[in-house]
Structure formats: structure tokens, C-alpha cells
Amino acid sequence: MSTDLEKKIVELDALLAVVSEARAAGKSVVQCHGCFDIVHPGHVRYLEFARQQGDVLVVTLTGDAAMADEGHRPYITEDLRAENLAALMFVDYVHTVGSPTAAEVLAGMKPDVYVKGREYENSPDPAFAEEKAVVEGYGGRIIFSSGEVVLSSSELLGRMPANQQLQSHQLDRLCNRHEITGESIEEAIDRFKDLHVLIVGDTVIDRYVMCDAMGVASESPVLSLVQRDERAYVGGAAIVARHVAALGAHAFLLSAGATDDKSQWVSGVLSDEGVEAHLIESRPSLVEKTRFLADDSKVLKVDRAQHLPLDSVAERRAALILEQQSKIADAVIFCDFGYGMVTGSLLSRVLPTLRHNVRTLTADVSGGRANLLNFRNVDLLCPTEREVRIMLNDYASGLSSLAWRLLEQTQARHLFVTLEKRGMVVFERPSPDRQSPEWAGRLKSELLPSFADRIVDRLGCGDALLAAATLSLASGDSLMQTAYLGNAAAAIEIATLGNNPVDAGGLRDWMRNRWELAPAADTSKRSPATV
Secondary structure, eight states, X not given: OOHHHHXXXXXXXXXXXXXXXXXXXXXXXXXXEEOOSSOOHHHHHHHHHHHTTSSEEEEEEEOHHHHHHTTOOOSSOHHHHHHHHHTSTTOOEEEEESSSSSHHHHHHHOOSEEXXXXXXXXXXXXXXXXXXXXXXXXXXXXXXXXXXXXXXXXXXHHHXXXXXXXXXXXXXXXXXXXXXXXXXXXXXXXXHTTOEEEEEEOEEEEXXXXXXXXXXXXXXXXXXXXXXXXXXXXXXXXXXXXXXXXTTSEEEEEXXXXXXXXXXXXXXXXXXXXXXXXXXXXXXXXXXXXXXXXXXXXXXEEEEXXXXXOXXXXXXHHHHHHHHHHTTOSEEEEEEOXXXXXXXXXXXXXXXXXXXXXXXXXXXXXXXXXXXXXXOSOSEEOOBHHHHHHHHTOSSSOHHHHXXXXXXHXXXXXXXXXXXXXOEEEEEOSOSOTTSTTTTSOOEEEEEOOOOSOOSOOTTHHHHHXXXXXXXXXXXXXXXXXXXXXXXXXXXXXXXXXOOOOOHHHHHHHHHTOGGGSOXXXXXXXXXXXX
């Protein structure tokens, strides 16, 4: 590190001295505070804005130990984070604090202006409330940044080239910290067989048409394909039920059926795989999605689908079945693909009863007509980052702010936000008690990298994750082991073509090859080369 940067990174006594000198010279002082794990363009604009509010800009950052106490784990260590900030020409001084908030430093420095991101403007976060009380107590001002935070740190991590060694060591530390071992995973899978799971949602038929690309058609500049094979898979909520059954639990599927032959075929597949299904005949035909592949690459997708909500009679029938099944269910999974099986009125009718009778409720959505905000008081939501941003109509805020807003609006307990090929971010409330003042406090978060070593077909990854995570959560696993198992199921699914269920045997075989799960004494297996 250069001498100039070393001068900008100061201890508290030195910081208070330079602030005192600045004030004696008639200069105003501005302070910002945060983790600054990955300094991205949104942070730069935020800090530039802060510098414009005064003569001296001091940036304080939360140290590694304090982040660990709050349940967070920085991707970049505190010394490198401080150096990154010091390298910005408009940052005058950087100081690392040993507590989760800047309250103590604020009380000592008494900056004229304290700048926070706009997401804190209406936030009930108790940590910010403490900082706000200090600043307003000595007569300072709080300004919320007008600079938009276009990229979240998690999104930026998703765009960075993978550092295999760094990722491997991070995963090893995560498993050690949360006591995730091969033995704990085996025990979790064994517990799946005792679970009764109710799955509710739209059934979809996924068709794959395999073609050879013959070039450009002679009559117009379009791709010419020759069909050579066709495959059909039972998907939508039904594939979630198939995953649940294949992983060893008892699966009961409640879905909309049709009067055509394809509905009978779906029923036959489900019966053969051990899924008990009740398909309410409410559609002329099932939803069908056809994908055309040339050399294993998808070139076109055609949907044959109608949004047909359940009528009042079918809805009463569905509610009665849900109420009856909830008496023996350990978990309920909602899979809303937006085609009408899961309606807002059905949810308002059954969710209170399900919440009372069933210990684990989870949900996910897919498609523009589905609304994750309808699922209130559930235990786990599993959307993609894109889905969260579309749902909240917010393409600027950081991911943590979005997660807090989603959990606040739904009153859900936990949230997994998937980041495509980079894995997912696990968000957890600081307290599981809804009556606790910490319930709506700053979320704990952990980045779990993707386990996929090859990508064949992304179809069904979210469904596999949702099924495995629900079983893990319902069997009493910790949230991080739940995330690990869900992430593992998604990695297995993404390595196969089509919508096929992940079974318990395949999950066990996959786990036995994971070096981070091997006992510490087994040095032959503890090598990141297999990740």
C-alpha cells in the first residue's frame, strides 16, 4: 500500500485530531458509514454526493469481527475494504469501527452532516435509529443520498469472473461455521421420509423438440430446422411434487386439471412416481410450453397457455381439500406460475388455516401474472433477483434493501434470492419472534456460491431448490443447511436436460464427492479441486 493511502487510513484518536484541526480551520465535516464489501459504481456516486456536502469526507466501515457478530461474512477483508475506499480521491479519511453501527464514532466526531443511502429514509432499522438519535442529539444533519445505487454488491459479484480458490475457501469456512457436514446432510435426507408435503400450483407440460439445424430457409432469412426427436416432461407444480417424492417424502399435489388425454398422462406419471394427486378439472387443456432445440441449444419457445382462474365452485373445493390435507401435512409448497390455480382469494381463504395447522409454508412464483406479495406469513420465499426487482418495481436499490422491503410487505421469515450462475443470497431475520422489536431489524445475509460445475439446462433449477429446501426446513435443519441442500439440488438439476426429478440417491452420491463436507482428518478428500 502506498504512503498516501496509509495516511488516509487512521485510528480513532488520529481521526478525532484531524477532524478537530479541520473545524479550527473553518471546514465542515461529512461522514458516511457502511460495510463497503464490494465498492461498485453506486457506492462511488453515493460517496461523491457525500463529498459535495462539506469540506472533509470521513468514511467509516464496519470491521470483520463486528460483521461476524451480526451474522454477516464479508467477501473482502476489512484491510482491503479500507484500502479500496482510501484509493478514491474524494475520500479524505477512512476508519474501521469495531461495532455494527457508527454511533460511537458519530458521538466522538460530531460530523456536520451524516449521509446515508436513500433506502434508510423510511427504514425502522434499530441500528440506524441509534445513529440517527446521536446525530440529531448534538444538532447534526442527516442527508439521504440522491445518487441511485444501480448495482448491488451481490449483483456485481455475479458479474465478476469466478475465483475458484477464493470461492472454495469461502465455502469451506461457511460449512465449518454452520456445522454443515456429510453426516449432517445424510441425517437430514434420512428425515425426509417422515414428512408429508402438500404442493399447490399450476401443472405445466414441458415439451422439448430436438432438431438439426439445416441453415437458412430458401424462401426467407429464417433458421431451417429438421425435427428428429420429441420429449415431454410433467412440470410446473407437478415437478416440485415429483422432486418431493423422489427425495423420499410423501407428496400430495393439488392442481388444476383438464378433460383432455394429456391430463390422464400427467396423472399416470405422477402415480407411477408415488405422487398422490388431485387435479380439479377446471381447464379445457393443460398449459403446455414447447422449446425447440438445435444442437442442444434452445432457439425458440412457444407457450400454449391461458390464464383461467378457478371459478367459485372449484375454489371452494380446493379450499376444502387444503384444509383436510393440512391436518396431516408437515409442509405446504405454493408454486404459482400465473395460470389461475393459485388465486388471491384462495390464498386469503386458506393461508390462516394453513399457518395454524402446518409448521412450514414456502412459496415461489414464475411468470408475469404471479405475485409473490400474495404469500403472507410464510416461512420461506425463493425468488430470483430479477423477480424481486420486477415485483417491487425497483431496479436501483441494493439487494439487501429490496430483501428487507419484500420481507416487510409479506411478513415472511426467510428469503433465498437466487443470482443465476453465482448462487444465492440467504437472508434471515435477526429474531424469529414476530413480537420482538428485532423482527424488522437489519437482515443477516450470507452469499452461497453456485455448486454447478456444468450447465446443461436451467429449466427446473428453482423447482428443485424449492423442493429440497422445503424438506430440509420442515425436518428441522438450520437455515444455512437448508440453503446448502436446496443449492445442491439445483446444481444436480441444471446438469441434466429436461425436467427430471432429483432423487435421494442422486443427492447422496453428489454430496459424497463434496470436499467441504469431508471430515477434517480425511486429507485425501479435502481438496478444492473437486469443487
